[in-house]
Structure formats: C-alpha cells, structure tokens
Amino acid sequence: MSLLKCSSVFKAFGNIEALCDVSIDVNPGDILAIVGESGCGKTTLLRAIAGFETIDNGEINIKGQTVSSDQIHVLPENRNLGMVFQEYSLFPHMNVESNIIFGLRSYDSIEKKNRVKEVLDLVRLPGYENRYPHELSGGQQQRIALARSLAPNPTLMLLDEPFSNLDSVNRVDMLNDLQSIIRDSQMATILVTHDKEEAFSVADNLAVMVDGKINQYDKPNEIYFYPKNYKVAKLVSNAEFISGNVNNGVVDCFLGSFPYFDSTGQIDSKSEVTVMIRFGDFRAVYDPNGNFFVTSIEFKGSNYIVTVKSFKGATYIKSVESLDTNLAINSKVNLVPVNSDPLLVFPKISEEND
Amino acid sequence: MNFFSANKSAYRMPPSLFVFITLFVAFIMVIPLLYLLLRIIQLSLDDLLVLVSNRAFQTLTRSLILMICVTTLSSIIAIPLAWITARTHLPFRKIWIILVMLPLVIPSYVGAYLFLSVFGPTGLFQKGLEVLFEIQRLPDIRGLFGATIVLSLLSYPYLFITLRGAISGLDISMEESSRILGHNRFWTFIKVTLPQLRFPFVSGALLISLYTLSDFGAVSIFNYNTFSWTIYQQYNSLVDRSMSALFSIIFVLLAFLIVLIEFKTRGFQKYYRIGSGISRKPKPISLGFWKFPVYLFLSVVIGFSLILPISMLFVWLFKGMYFGDSIVFSWSPIFNSIFVSVSSALLIVFFSFAASIILVRYSLTGNRFFESISYLGFVLPGVVVAISVVYFAANYIGILYQTTVVLILAYVILFFPVALGAIRSVLLQINPRLEDAAHGMSHNYFSVLFRINVPLMKPGLIMGFAMVFLLVMKELPVTLILGPLGFKTLATEVWSFSSEAFFASAAVPALIIILICSLPMLVIIIWDKRIGD
Structure with a gap:
C-alpha cells in the first residue's frame, strides 16, 4: 500500500491553476523529488499535502485515509507529517531541545530526552541540546529543523527547498548528509526544489512540474535521457535547442545530419523539429576552413568549457575540451559528434534561439 | 587620492556647520539634566525629608498605579486590534486601520473634558438616565477610573502600531511548523506567536507608560495627582519652587528606571532575529461567525475614542450657538499654534538631518554620548523640561526669557528624538557608496546632500516633520509654562476655557486642533511602512 497517494488534484487561486490533474504515489522509504521553476505549483502541492492549502478537486490519501478532497480537509496538526521549511523556522525563543520536544507531546519526559538524543545523533549534532x-x-539550523521534524516519527517527510538558503559549499555537504540521514531513518520523503542537480542526486523518483501539471513522472535517469517534451528537456538538462528537419530517419541541422530519437512519439517521419544538443555532445576541432569560431574558453580545473559560434547563426554551442587543447579565442573550428548516439528531437518550438 | 579609503566617509572631515548644530542640540538636551543636578547639589536636609515624605510617596504610587492601569487597558484594546487588522480577512481593512489610529490626534485634555462633560456628575449621560430612569447619581468618573479610560483610549495606538508592524513581519512558517508538529491554532498562538511579540510589546508599552507618566491634561481635568500635575501645581503656587524641582528629580528617576527595565528586556532582542526574513504572506483568516463580535469590538473602541469626542465637540458647539452663549473666537491662537508648530517642526527636522548625517556617516568621538543623550526627550516629562528651561532662561539668557524662542527650544528638547528616529532610520538604509558615486562625478559636499541625500531621505524627513508638527500642536504643559505672557495657542485656549467649564468656547479650538492634526496624521499613516500592507 502506498503511503501517500494524490489522485487528480486540482487547485486554483483565482484564475491561476496552481495544480492541474496532479497524481503522485509515494511508497515507504521512497524519496520523491518535485522539480520545477518557481511558480510552477510545486510548493502548492507540498502545502496541499501538509494541509496548509485546501484542494478544489481530487483526493489526497495518507495511509489509505483521505485527508483532502473537495469535501474533506484534515487540519495540518492532525496529519502526522514532518515538514522542513525553506527558512528552517526554528522557534527563536526555545533552545534546540525544546524545539525538538515541541512535537513530542505524547511522550513522557524520559522518552522525550532519549528521543532528542537519538535524533541529534541522527543529524550528527550530538550535545547541541x-x-x-x-x-x-x-x-x-537546517539539521536541527530536520531533527525536529523527524522526532515524532512522521508518516512522511516534506522538504520545501531545504537548500536554497545555504551557500554552495554547505549545499553539497548537506545534500550528501540529508540523503544518508533520510536513508538511515527510512523515512518516505518528498523534496521540492528548483535545482535539477539536487533532485537528480537525491531522488528515487522525479516529478517534473510545469504550469501546475506534472509533465513527467519517472526514475531520474529515464527523465534525463528521455525527457518527454521540450519543457522537461529544457528544465532537466544543460542543452541548446536548434531547429532541424527530420527526413528518412535522420535529422538535418546546421551541424550536419545525425540519427535521432523521438521520445515524445509525436514526430512525423518528415517534419520540422527542435533538436536538443547537450553540453558535450560535440567536440570542437581546429580547422582553418571551419564554419565556427571560438568565443570563450572557461578554465574548469579538470577541463575547459569552450563556447563556439557559427559565422552565420546566433547559436552558441558548448563543448568540453581536455586541458591540452590548442584552441584559442577566435580559432576557427568545426564541430564533430563525440559518439554516434541519436539526438533527441521535439516538435518544432517557436521560442528557441536560432 | 587613496583609492581604497575613498569609500570610508570616516576619513573625510565632517562639515563644521553640522558638527556645530549637533553640539548645540546636545547642549540644549542636557539643560534639564544640568538643572536637576544643580537642584540635587543644593538640597538641604529639609528637602531630603520632602523626598521621603508621605506626599512624595503618594504621588509616586498614584503615578505608578495610573501607569499600570493605562498600559493594561491599552494592551487589552491594542493586542486584539493589531491581530485582527494584520491577520484576518477584515473587510475595509485599510479604513479600519486609519480609524483606530486617528485617536492620536485628540489631545488628552480635550478627550478628558469631553468625557467629563458626558459621563461626569452633571454630564449628558447622567441627565439622560435621570430623565429615563430617574437615576440621580452616577459613580464619579473623576480620579483614577476616568483618567485610565481616557488615557488608554487615546494612547493605545502607540502599542497598536508597533504590534501590528511586528505581527505582519512575523515569519509565517514558524506558525506552520508548529501546526505540522501537532499543535492547533490556539496553542500555536500561545506558544509560538506570542513569545515572538514580546519585544515589540515591551517597546510599545514603554511608549504608553512614558506618555501616561508625562500626561498633564487628562490628570489635571480628572483631578488625579500624578507627578506631572503635582509639579505643575507646585510650580504655579510660586511659593516654593524647590518643591517642584524635588518632585522632578523623583519623577525623572522613575522614568529612567522604566527605560532601564525596557533595555533589560531588549537584551533578548537577538533571539528574535534569525533567518532571512519572511518569504510568504500569511493567508488572511476568514472571520466567519466571529465577524459580529469583531465589528462590535471595533465599533466600541472607535466609538469611544474617536466618534464620541468629536461628535460631543459639535454638540457643545451647536448647543452653545443655539442658546446664544458668547462663543469667544479669535484668529490669533490659530496663527500662533501653526507658527510654533511649523517653525519648531522645520527647525527640529533640520537639526535631526544634520545630526543624523554626523551620527551615521562619521565615527566621531562623542557620537555615542550624543546618541544616548538625544533620547532624553523621550524620558523627560514636559513639565520638567519646561521648568528647567525657565530656570535656565531666566538666569542666563534674560533677553530671551518670555519669548517664543525659549518655547521652541523646549520643544526641541522634547521632540528632537522623535524626528531623529525617523530621519536616522532612512539614512541608515542609504548606501554611502551612492554619495561617493556622486562625489566621484565631481559634485561638492552640499550639492551631494541636496541632490542625493535629501531626495532619498524624503520619507523620513516628511514623517519627522509630520510627527513633530502633530506633537507641538497638541502640546500643553510646556506651552503653558513657557509661552510669553498673553501668548495663546489653540491648546492653551482649550485648556483655559474648559477648566472654567466654557465648553462651547473650548469646542472651537479643540475642533480646529483635531482638524489640523488630522493632516499630518494622514501623512504618517501613508508614509509609515509598518501600516501599509
């Protein structure tokens, strides 16, 4: 039985559809990440699950019990969930121990002390009472917030952009820590984030939200390699999108003709398309008669990121080059594919840069 | 030019005009303290006996009791009002907010005499009851009871403003965390919301305590002898002015003690400042069934604090006209009031501007000292400031004694901190690099001040002007003591007419004060960010 089941949840704020036919399923021990740009409805979904927002239609079930529907609304305090907010929200007038005990109402005082110790060990801050x-x-602060939410043994843990207030160094550490803390506690978790790397590295399952709809709901690698549409592809990858034509099983674009793969299933055998060029799909090779030239070279420690531009178009393509590259700014180059993998194509999008 | 020190304003020389102004303000601010020190040095043994006399003790207890009662009652009014207007889905919220703040324009002596005329021994209310129910006597509202009611109804907005600002600034996810941890709305309010309001509550309560202690109008009309009123009576008796000085000493010590208590509480302030502020506005709570009690509460508060006083003024005015009472009206008090209010507001705003530049932009020795003495005006009661300025002027600058110059100097002592607070806070928000950038475009010092600082500091300057204008317009004891002979302002007119029970004649200047004060009040409401949504 799934722990959490959202079935066709709808929610509108005035004219804005914040949630539109959203269905998700979380099983015990699962980590689900919901990714999307700000305003896509991911936080609304989390708040609807927590009980801070009512829903207009559909149903939210926790352990088989309906907690939200168009008729029912169980108050947040009665849902037995844990939630860590973006701003951590530790109570400033209480010390760490009182903060953690705050959620442990049915425990006696010895149990409370023990549980505080347990969760502080779990978040690796023993002695911080x-x-x-x-x-x-x-x-x-963030780990204590996590400990506070874990302490009452909630059914499900909800994390709302938990890393957005941390600097980049802390972020990586916390991401690793959080993952192992969650794994150790075997707590089913929903993580809401706008950061794709965060989502890919932590989640068992990924839901990509665009404009209140879940556009793709799958394993992270499936989503990375086979994004279902242009919006998902744009959200989860570092890629350039250029126009092309498919014909006879190949796609023609200004980089040449290549085999293609259609993950959307919507492309006719002969049509105009948008081609996805991932970061590093092509290499820049020095060629005095090349059609491209180097516009910038960024040193990244273990390699260079070289940006090239065609003499005609305005598209910038990035390639990863080893440290012994002989390229310099304004070097004339040609782009050659790194391997023979098919390129992903999507139905023609008008907004791409050409 | 040294490139790296270019941004450090502290390296530059401060403009000597502003330094001079700051020193001058510092000098006048310490006059009351010097006067009290002088008095303490001159104390004889007999005087010391007065200090521990029964009378002094009684005055002290009376003042403290009134202060506690007013602070309590204002809290009972202000806390729910602040919460309702900040958090609930109250229709016409903005209008309610303006209405509950407007009692600040009613001077306490006006409020008191109107209450007395309605609920007093032969007031309208009693007469009405006599006609309807043949009730001959009502409990006398003079004394503690009446003073508490009137002062609370007129001073609760101070607490309302600070609390409402604090409530709308609270991090809503704090309360949501509490809910998700299993505490319902009520316990969340008690355990999470209220503790976070402690600091703003204490600073609002401090304002009300000091306002009550230094109030002169209401306690005199209700004949409740607090320090302010006793000192004034002593002073006016002309027999022995050392008595008033002695009482002033106790009074000022008491005020300092209260401020000290507030500072102790302020030590916890840091507990309340973590995280990076609010990210989400709370969803307004719909009132539902509670709509009716809420409307009732709002109507009672606004009815008694605003509508009753103002409509009574009209009643007195029309009654007087109907019965052909000779209503004394002259233009000079209006001109005098506006003249002293505008000139002292302009002067104080200019002084505060100069002082804030010196305080914020330069790290000079003495700045810290100046900062602490600049807040004396908050603590020192009007009567004490007035008698010390009289003493000083009479003894050292005889030419200016009995002129409006001395009067305005006393206003500077009293209201400088108010303007400085408003103006300093806007200057603190301006990045000094903006000024450096303008200097870099070869503008000289004063050109930068007028083209960069003045426009950017406009909200604070306007706010400071409006507040000082309002306070001077309402001010009574200092004007009574220091005004030149025959110098009448609207405030003194109301006071002298109402103390002789010429209610109709008092109504005219009272209405004019309320009308004139409403303008700066609206400016304050519009410019104060804590009030806007």
Whole structure:
C-alpha cells in the first residue's frame, strides 16, 4: 500500500491553476523529488499535502485515509507529517531541545530526552541540546529543523527547498548528509526544489512540474535521457535547442545530419523539429576552413568549457575540451559528434534561439 | 587620492556647520539634566525629608498605579486590534486601520473634558438616565477610573502600531511548523506567536507608560495627582519652587528606571532575529461567525475614542450657538499654534538631518554620548523640561526669557528624538557608496546632500516633520509654562476655557486642533511602512 497517494488534484487561486490533474504515489522509504521553476505549483502541492492549502478537486490519501478532497480537509496538526521549511523556522525563543520536544507531546519526559538524543545523533549534532537557534550556523539550523521534524516519527517527510538558503559549499555537504540521514531513518520523503542537480542526486523518483501539471513522472535517469517534451528537456538538462528537419530517419541541422530519437512519439517521419544538443555532445576541432569560431574558453580545473559560434547563426554551442587543447579565442573550428548516439528531437518550438 | 579609503566617509572631515548644530542640540538636551543636578547639589536636609515624605510617596504610587492601569487597558484594546487588522480577512481593512489610529490626534485634555462633560456628575449621560430612569447619581468618573479610560483610549495606538508592524513581519512558517508538529491554532498562538511579540510589546508599552507618566491634561481635568500635575501645581503656587524641582528629580528617576527595565528586556532582542526574513504572506483568516463580535469590538473602541469626542465637540458647539452663549473666537491662537508648530517642526527636522548625517556617516568621538543623550526627550516629562528651561532662561539668557524662542527650544528638547528616529532610520538604509558615486562625478559636499541625500531621505524627513508638527500642536504643559505672557495657542485656549467649564468656547479650538492634526496624521499613516500592507 502506498503511503501517500494524490489522485487528480486540482487547485486554483483565482484564475491561476496552481495544480492541474496532479497524481503522485509515494511508497515507504521512497524519496520523491518535485522539480520545477518557481511558480510552477510545486510548493502548492507540498502545502496541499501538509494541509496548509485546501484542494478544489481530487483526493489526497495518507495511509489509505483521505485527508483532502473537495469535501474533506484534515487540519495540518492532525496529519502526522514532518515538514522542513525553506527558512528552517526554528522557534527563536526555545533552545534546540525544546524545539525538538515541541512535537513530542505524547511522550513522557524520559522518552522525550532519549528521543532528542537519538535524533541529534541522527543529524550528527550530538550535545547541541542547550544551544539557541541564533547560535547555530545555517547548515546546523537546517539539521536541527530536520531533527525536529523527524522526532515524532512522521508518516512522511516534506522538504520545501531545504537548500536554497545555504551557500554552495554547505549545499553539497548537506545534500550528501540529508540523503544518508533520510536513508538511515527510512523515512518516505518528498523534496521540492528548483535545482535539477539536487533532485537528480537525491531522488528515487522525479516529478517534473510545469504550469501546475506534472509533465513527467519517472526514475531520474529515464527523465534525463528521455525527457518527454521540450519543457522537461529544457528544465532537466544543460542543452541548446536548434531547429532541424527530420527526413528518412535522420535529422538535418546546421551541424550536419545525425540519427535521432523521438521520445515524445509525436514526430512525423518528415517534419520540422527542435533538436536538443547537450553540453558535450560535440567536440570542437581546429580547422582553418571551419564554419565556427571560438568565443570563450572557461578554465574548469579538470577541463575547459569552450563556447563556439557559427559565422552565420546566433547559436552558441558548448563543448568540453581536455586541458591540452590548442584552441584559442577566435580559432576557427568545426564541430564533430563525440559518439554516434541519436539526438533527441521535439516538435518544432517557436521560442528557441536560432 | 587613496583609492581604497575613498569609500570610508570616516576619513573625510565632517562639515563644521553640522558638527556645530549637533553640539548645540546636545547642549540644549542636557539643560534639564544640568538643572536637576544643580537642584540635587543644593538640597538641604529639609528637602531630603520632602523626598521621603508621605506626599512624595503618594504621588509616586498614584503615578505608578495610573501607569499600570493605562498600559493594561491599552494592551487589552491594542493586542486584539493589531491581530485582527494584520491577520484576518477584515473587510475595509485599510479604513479600519486609519480609524483606530486617528485617536492620536485628540489631545488628552480635550478627550478628558469631553468625557467629563458626558459621563461626569452633571454630564449628558447622567441627565439622560435621570430623565429615563430617574437615576440621580452616577459613580464619579473623576480620579483614577476616568483618567485610565481616557488615557488608554487615546494612547493605545502607540502599542497598536508597533504590534501590528511586528505581527505582519512575523515569519509565517514558524506558525506552520508548529501546526505540522501537532499543535492547533490556539496553542500555536500561545506558544509560538506570542513569545515572538514580546519585544515589540515591551517597546510599545514603554511608549504608553512614558506618555501616561508625562500626561498633564487628562490628570489635571480628572483631578488625579500624578507627578506631572503635582509639579505643575507646585510650580504655579510660586511659593516654593524647590518643591517642584524635588518632585522632578523623583519623577525623572522613575522614568529612567522604566527605560532601564525596557533595555533589560531588549537584551533578548537577538533571539528574535534569525533567518532571512519572511518569504510568504500569511493567508488572511476568514472571520466567519466571529465577524459580529469583531465589528462590535471595533465599533466600541472607535466609538469611544474617536466618534464620541468629536461628535460631543459639535454638540457643545451647536448647543452653545443655539442658546446664544458668547462663543469667544479669535484668529490669533490659530496663527500662533501653526507658527510654533511649523517653525519648531522645520527647525527640529533640520537639526535631526544634520545630526543624523554626523551620527551615521562619521565615527566621531562623542557620537555615542550624543546618541544616548538625544533620547532624553523621550524620558523627560514636559513639565520638567519646561521648568528647567525657565530656570535656565531666566538666569542666563534674560533677553530671551518670555519669548517664543525659549518655547521652541523646549520643544526641541522634547521632540528632537522623535524626528531623529525617523530621519536616522532612512539614512541608515542609504548606501554611502551612492554619495561617493556622486562625489566621484565631481559634485561638492552640499550639492551631494541636496541632490542625493535629501531626495532619498524624503520619507523620513516628511514623517519627522509630520510627527513633530502633530506633537507641538497638541502640546500643553510646556506651552503653558513657557509661552510669553498673553501668548495663546489653540491648546492653551482649550485648556483655559474648559477648566472654567466654557465648553462651547473650548469646542472651537479643540475642533480646529483635531482638524489640523488630522493632516499630518494622514501623512504618517501613508508614509509609515509598518501600516501599509
């Protein structure tokens, strides 16, 4: 039985459809990441699950019990969920211990002490009982917030952009920590984020949301390699999109003719398409008669990212080059495919850069 | 030019005009303290006996009791109002907010005499009851009871403003965390919301406590002897002015003690400042069934604090006209009031501007000292400021004694902190690099001030002007004591007519004060970010 089941959830704020036919399923121990740009409805979905928003239609089930529908609304305090907010929201007037005990109402005082110790060990901050939130760093505050939500053994953990207030160094550490804390506690978790790397590295399942709709709901690698549409592809990858034509099983574009793969199933055998060129699909090779030239070279430590531009078009293509590259700015180059994998194509999109 | 020190304003020389102004303000601010010190040095043994006399003790207890009662009652009014207007789905919210803030324009002596005329021994209410139910006597509202009611109804907006600002600034995810951890709305309010409001509550309560302690109008009309009123009576008796000085000493010590208590509480302030502020506006709570009690509450508060006083003024005015009472009206008090209000507001805003530049942009020795003494005006009650300025002027600058110059100097002592607070806070938000950039485009110092600082600081300057204007317009004890002989303002007119029970004649200047004060009040409401949504 699934822990959480959302079936065709609808929610509108005035004229804006925040959630449109959203269905998700979370099983015990699962980590589901919901990715999307800000305003896509991902936070609304999380808040609807938590009980801070009512829903207009559909149903939300927790452990088989309906907690939200057009008729029913179980209050947040009665849902037995854990939630970590973007701003951590530790109570500033209570120390760490009181913050954690706050959610442990049915425990006696010895059980409370023990549980506080347990969760502090789990988040690797043992002995922090008497600290006040303002004495903690951002990362520590976040771990305490996590410990506080874990303490009452919630059915499901909800994380709302938990890393957005951390700097990039802390972020990577916390991401690894969080993953192992969640795995250790075997807590089913929903993580809402706008950061695709975060989502890919943590999640068992990924839901990509665009304009209130879940556009793709699958394993992270499936979504990465076979994005179902242009919007998903744009959201989950570092890629350029250029126009092309498919004909006789190949796609023609200004880079040449290549085999293609249609993950949408909507492309006729002969039509105009948008071709997805991933970062590093092509290499820049020095050629005095080349049609492209180098516009910038970024040193990345283990390699260079070289950006090239065609003499005609305005599209910039990036390639990854080894440290011994002989390219310089304005070098004339040609682009050659790194391997013979098919390129992904999508129905023609008007907004792409050409 | 040294490239790296170019941004550090501290390296530059401060403009000498502004330094001079700041020193001058500092000098006048310490006059009351010097006067009190002088008095303490001159104390004889007999005087010390007065300090521990029964009378002093009684005055102290009376003042404290009134202060506690007013603060309590204002909290009972202000806390629900602040919460309702910040969090619920109240229709016409903006209008309600303006209405509950407007009682600030009613001077306490006006409010008190109107209450007395309605609920007093032979007031309208009693007469009505006599006609209807043959009730001959009502409990006398003079004394503690009446003073508490009137002062609370007129001062609760101070607490309302700070609390409402704090409530709308609260991080809503704090309350949501509490809900998801299993606490319902009520316990969340008690355990999470209220503790976070402690600091703003204490600073609002401090304002009300000091307002009550230094109030002169209401306590005099209700004949409740607090320090302010006792000191004034002593002073006016002309027999022995050292008595008033002695009481002033106790009074100022008491005020300092209260501020000290507030500072102790402020030590916890840092607990309330973590995280990066609010990210989401709370969803307004719909009132549902509670709509009716809420409307009732709002109507009672606004009815008694605003509508009753203003309509009573009209009643008195029309009654007086109907019965052909001789209503004394002259233009000079209006001109005098506007003249002193505008000139002291302009002067104080200019002084505050100069001082804030010195305080914020330069790290000079003495700045910290100046900062602390600049807040004396908050603590010092009007009567104490007035008698110390009289003493000073009479003894050292005889030419200016009995002129409006001395009067305005006293206003500077009293209201400088108000304007400085408003103006300093806007200057603090301006990045000094903006000024550096303008200097870099070869504008000289004053050109930068007028083309960069003045326009950017406009909200604070306007706010400071409006607040000082309002306060001077309503001010009574200082004007009574320091005004030149025969110098009448609207405030003194209301006071002298109403103390002789010429209610109809008092109604005219009272209405004019309320009318004139409403303008700066609206400016304050519009410019104060804490009030806007």
